[in-house]
Amino acid sequence: MMAAAYESGAISLEGVMKRFGDFQAVDNVTLDIKLNEFFTLLGPSGCGKTTLLRMIAGFEMPSGGRILLDGKEISDLLPNQRPVNTVFQNYALFPHMSVAGNIGFGLKMLGRPKGEIRAAVAEMLRLVQLEGRGDSAVTQLSGGQQQRVALARALAPRPKVLLLDEPLSALDLKLRKSMQIELKRLQAETGITFVFVTHDQEEALSMSDRIAVMSHGKVRQVGSPADIYHRPADRFVADFIGETNFIEADAVSIAGGVARVRLPSGVEIPATFPAGVTPSGKVTVVIRPEHAQMVAQAGDGALRGIVGDIIYLGTDTHFHVRLDDGSPFIVRRQNATNGPSEFSPGESVGIRISDNVAQIVMNQP
């Protein structure tokens, strides 16, 4: 059977605010979420992700700003008037209805004819690979199956935008990985705009077209996963996404959009910097652990230090090095061979930094 076309929508947030009493949960958020996009809101617990999502769904009214769907303001519409559906964190399946009853609920409330609902439910069951389970009680399903029913229920009325609030957080790691792939497939197959909330940076990096990193109600940076990872806009983003070494250095000169910074060891290296700033004086430089290598000759590296803990992680090994000035530095080395580590704790080593990987970040305002 040929699936009827899905219609997708674009969301614009213009200076959206939400205050709870004195507390500013969402602070002046301006975002454009594009058609067909898998867009992720990423940030630590309490940063306002859920609140932002609930405002798009219509469960919370913004204290200020506007929310637009395809250019039309929807801020004043009730949740049942918005062509937007939500997959809730704990699924929120109706326990007194069967799987089919849950999936068909939205269409039933829209007053669609019985035959159409039955066909849509069958199609949804196929889409989420639960054929033949329509008559089961939702309480009898496993966590992963309930997750699929929640997805099917939200997709059945063919919303223009699907909102997902940490939909995978209740699943164990293995199931989560397979549901991540499933979600990507569903999004590709339907083309519906997904707004996905998570506090798991790995999940965000692997699934999203674009990510908005949030903290304390503000959006810190919006960009593709590679942008966010390799060109963090500020110290918070660099710190929150992946593991990072921060080195305090001096900006020496700027030439051709690249700065030269002098590391505490006296060695000078090139470093990129975010648009719109001119680094000078004391700056913070970010170097990812996988962008550094250890060398036995202390003099050969840009930095020098003493090996501390060595942590074996299966695919990688992390070396925790104490630099000469006392600051910590982590080097990640892929375990390409099975042999024992050639470095041991207490050893004096040099650290070489790959070319063109250093990045200057601004400290938070």
Place this chain on the structure above:
Amino acid sequence: MTDVAKAGETRRRNDIRDRWLLSAPALTLIAIAGTGPLLIVLIYSFLAPGSYGDVKWEFSPNGWFNVFLSRDIFDNTVSLADAHYTIFWRTLRLALATTVLCLLLGFPLAYFIASRPPGSRSIWLFLITIPFWTNMLIRTFAIAEVIRNEGIINSLLMRLGLLVAPVQMLFTDFATLVGMTYVHLPLMVLPLYASLEKLDFRLVEAGYDLYASRFGVLLRIIVPLTRPGIIAGSILVFVPALSSYVIPLVLGGGKNLMIGNLIELQFGQGRNWPLGAALSVTLVLVVMIAVIFYMRNAGEPGGRAHG
């Protein structure tokens, strides 16, 4: 039998004995306070009335006969006891009306309390239970005081010039219904609240998200999920409402008898204890049938899934 099986058998027998011993106090209480009195009433209903009340210890079916039939004192013809049927029907109607009114008023109230922040819920619940502090008789007289012709409502309306003459409210069916609803409302609100408080409000949000109207959410999500509370509240209101006695007397003026008043009459002025006893047993049967009917409904899927 092997040793292991024997040991298992002994353990099981001891277990059964312990269970009986442990439940003995409860069983004794049920026998003394529940079954016993009911049995006495049942026996009395088959005896002959004494001349000054009490019973004569000889078998007589007259008590039961008089519940349903009446014998004309002049020509000895037997006909249906119309008065009794009228009273039964009136009582049933009043109890049903009270239950429905309590449900209609109690549901929004319970919903309101359940949707307050957790801290302030206990304050609201506390306010709901305040009427229990005062004897029902006193509260009933208080209502009479408020609605009588010279009471607050009438005198206020007349003072404001909205009425020329007082409206007769006391000693009407309206007064009875108001009193019944007022007195029984907390019994409805508390079990409803218990159910609503357990209700996952995310399900309500999910309903709105999936295009349900307010009424749709109420009908298809909230009511099915709080059915146990609705059933429990309805039983708690319906059962005492069936045997109400004071309110129809004080607020209704005793003009329209209810079963409770009828029974009281037989044990008092009527001096026909067997008839009173037979009427009482009939009332118990009506209540039992009603409760079974309610319970049947509670057993359907909506109720089960919530528990």
